[in-house]
Ligand SMILES: [Ca+2]
């Protein structure tokens with residue numbers, strides 16, 4: 001899960017341990033997928049399980065580890081979630097790959 005942590009930290013710009021709406025918006029703007037504040041709020045709400053308006057590490061990990069069907073995640077599914085970010089499959093997640101990952105969610109989930 002260290003790889004997911006790396007992705008999370010890349011978006012958590014102020015290292016507060018949570019991804020704020022502002023930080024999510026910055027990632028989406030950087031990915032060229034920002035269209036409206038409402039879109040950012042929708043994306044955030046998909047991760048924000050406790051509704052406090054921020055994405056905690058726990059929430060990020062839970063969403064990234066859970067397949068849409070709701071079945072328990074398998075190792076390969078967790079790996080697939082990581083690969084969603086690690087697009088060149090070099091085992092490391094760059095900031096641009098994180099941005100691509102958010103672009104994926106923006107397109108598929110909203
Ligand atoms: Ca933060």
Ligand SMILES: [Ca+2]
Nearest residue numbers: 048050052054
């Ligand atoms: Ca939250």
